[in-house]
Amino acid sequence: MRPEEFPHAPVGPIPRRSFLHGAALAVPAVSGALAGAGLRAQDAPAAPGYPRVITRQVKPDNIEFAFPTLNSFLTPNEQFYIRSHFNVPKLTAAEWKVRVEGHVDRPFEISFDELRRLESRTITALLECAGNGRVFLQPLQAGLRWEQGGVSNGEWTGIPLATLLDRAGVRSGAVEVILEGYDTGRVGLPSPSSAGEISFARSLPLEKARSADVLLAWQMNGEDLTPYHGFPVRVVVAGWYGMASIKWLKRIVVTDRPYNGYFQTFAYTIWQRPHEGLPTLVSVGELDVKSQIARPAAQEIVPSGANCRIFGAAWAGEPEITRVDVSTDGGQSWHAAKLDEKSVPNAWRLFHFDWQTPRTAGKHVLMSRATDARGRTQPMQHDPDRRDAMITFVQPIEVHVRG
Ligand SMILES: Nc1nc2c(c(=O)[nH]1)N[C@H]1C(S)=C(S)[C@@H](COP(=O)(O)O)O[C@H]1N2
Ligand SMILES: [Mo]
Numbered sequence: 001m002r003p004e005e006f007p008h009a010p011v012g013p014i015p016r017r018s019f020l021h022g023a024a025l026a027v028p029a030v031s032g033a034l035a036g037a038g039l040r041a042q043d044a045p046a047a048p049g050y051p052r053v054i055t056r057q058v059k060p061d062n063i064e065f066a067f068p069t070l071n072s073f074l075t076p077n078e079q080f081y082i083r084s085h086f087n088v089p090k091l092t093a094a095e096w097k098v099r100v101e102g103h104v105d106r107p108f109e110i111s112f113d114e115l116r117r118l119e120s121r122t123i124t125a126l127l128e129c130a131g132n133g134r135v136f137l138q139p140l141q142a143g144l145r146w147e148q149g150g151v152s153n154g155e156w157t158g159i160p161l162a163t164l165l166d167r168a169g170v171r172s173g174a175v176e177v178i179l180e181g182y183d184t185g186r187v188g189l190p191s192p193s194s195a196g197e198i199s200f201a202r203s204l205p206l207e208k209a210r211s212a213d214v215l216l217a218w219q220m221n222g223e224d225l226t227p228y229h230g231f232p233v234r235v236v237v238a239g240w241y242g243m244a245s246i247k248w249l250k251r252i253v254v255t256d257r258p259y260n261g262y263f264q265t266f267a268y269t270i271w272q273r274p275h276e277g278l279p280t281l282v283s284v285g286e287l288d289v290k291s292q293i294a295r296p297a298a299q300e301i302v303p304s305g306a307n308c309r310i311f312g313a314a315w316a317g318e319p320e321i322t323r324v325d326v327s328t329d330g331g332q333s334w335h336a337a338k339l340d341e342k343s344v345p346n347a348w349r350l351f352h353f354d355w356q357t358p359r360t361a362g363k364h365v366l367m368s369r370a371t372d373a374r375g376r377t378q379p380m381q382h383d384p385d386r387r388d389a390m391i392t393f394v395q396p397i398e399v400h401v402r403g
Contacts, residue, residue: 050297052079056144060084060185061228064149070294070313073342073350074124075152077221082228083129083150085200085263086185089248093232098164098216102178102254105169112232116218118159123213124347125238126153126315127245130268130284133391141388142190148292148395153313153348156236158217161252162210170206170254177209178202178253178261179235179246187262194262202244202268203259204237208285213238213318213346216249238346239317241284241390243268271385279385287317289378290392291324291351291370296399304403305359310337315348316372323371326353330365330396331380337368357401366397 052069056062063082065075075081093112101107132150134141144150165177180201187194208214215236218225225231230247237244243263264283271279291314302308310328314321320343325334340350351368358364371377382393 053081054147054149056146060087062144063228064146065152067148067151067292067294068297070311070350073153073340073347074155074221077154077223077226077229080152080154080220080229081127081129081150083144083242084183084228084247085187086183088227089182089184091182091227091232091248096232098233098249098252100164100168100252100254102252103171103174103256104165104254105171106167108168110164112218115159115216115233118163120157120159121212121215122155122157123215123236123238124153124155124344125213125236126151126287126346126348127236127242128287128290128315130241130243130389131391133395134388136395137382137388137391143388148294150242151292151315151348153315154220155222156215156217157219157222158215158233158236160212161214161216161235162212164216164252165210165254168254171256173256174206174254175257176203176205176255176259178251178255178259179204179244179249180251180253181230181246182248182250187267192266198262199250200246200263201259201261202246202263203255203261204244206254208237208240211238240286241268243284268389270387270389273385284389287315288390288392289316289319289321289370289372289374289376290314291321291368291378292395293326293366293368293397296366296397298397299399301400301402302357304357304361304401306357308355308357310353310355310366310368311350312352312368313348313350314339314368314370316370316374316376318345319372319374319376320345321349321370322373324349324351325369325371326351326355327367327369328355328364331367331394334369359403361400361402364399364401366399367394369394 054064065079065081096112097109099109129150132146135145184199217236233249234247268284269281272282293312295311314324324337326337327334337351337353369378
């Protein structure tokens with residue numbers, strides 16, 4: 001299946017900022033004569049359009065979705081963000097296998113062919129890196145400086161992890177399931193160094209591991225996984241931050257005690273204060289509520305006295321997004337945005353708000369703030385206890401109204 005078009009979203013080339021002037025330009029969010037009209041000669045000398053992805057790191061390659069190009073409910077595979085800690089392991093479908101072991105009655109291995117013969121399901125699930133938006137934190141944090149695009153929405157086909165757990169026979173006393181990838185490497189400065197060469201691994205509480213929304217997937221958006229996204233088989237943990245969705249799956253270890261691996265208890269952790277205010281590190285898990293404005297993009301120029309469609313996406317993991325409010329005056333006043341009818345658990349929900357821009361030129365700060373069915377709402381400030389993860393505070397988008 002091809003990602004479907006989203007009718008509210010204006011398409012057309014999305015010009016990018018001029019490197020020469022450092023000034024804003026681009027008008028794709030505006031309906032009327034200018035929409036989709038392309039670049040004005042003075043605006044973007046060499047750019048044929050807005051880049052569709054943005055490279056954050058090379059070897060390992062880490063690439064973000066250019067969020068201002070958001071134009072469909074499902075993110076096309078060639079734009080889906082890539083977050084890999086180590087280089088892509090070289091695997092073939094013919095040789096690949098996954099082993100199920102640990103606190104089980106019948107450990108076993110299963111091949112790709114065998115796996116695909118089991119009863120599959122297809123689910124929609126958004127993946128967001130826990131570090132998405134890190135560039136907006138002050139002071140600036142170490143780590144990959146994602147802007148808005150460490151998030152994408154996909155449709156996944158595979159078998160529930162529960163199917164393999166049942167086949168292995170989980171023993172009583174089991175508490176977690178560790179998922180390990182075939183990729184390996186060393187982690188070094190500026191992070192605390194790893195215990196030599198390690199693999200990428202994370203655990204899930206047994207209850208979550210048994211949920212029908214945790215898949216061993218071999219397809220995204222109707223196509224085989226690409227090497228970057230975990231070919232031939234990855235895990236998709238719907239409703240959780242991306243680090244739980246192990247790519248290039250190698251091993252499933254059922255365990256009777258909590259796992260304290262590098263990516264479980266060093267990285268991807270935040271502070272919580274359950275013991276009389278004493279800060280305790282806890283592993284990042286479920287997605288929190290968040291929204292982002294895709295267009296207009298930061299520093300864009302929008303015409304005065306015109307209709308400007310503010311367009312974006314909101315998500316909260318499993319709970320439904322119940323409202324999105326938009327501000328065009330830096331958070332002083334808020335207006336309900338129109339939510340797309342399509343509300344799918346574990347996916348994002350698209351929204352828009354039609355803004356009548358003022359007749360006079362000036363700077364304006366746009367914001368969006370989402371609320372979910374659990375009553376969670378985005379905060380205005382980043383909670384420092386979250387350090388450089390789970391960045392859900394309301395992001396200001398400065399735009400320029402010009403006559
Ligand atoms: N084996 C393995 N799985 C992994 C990772 C990794 O580095 N190695 N990165 C994780 C992180 S931090 C994220 S955000 C998601 C990103 O998935 P994607 O690259 O398909 O978007 O994969 C997760 N699974
Ligand atoms: Mo991530």
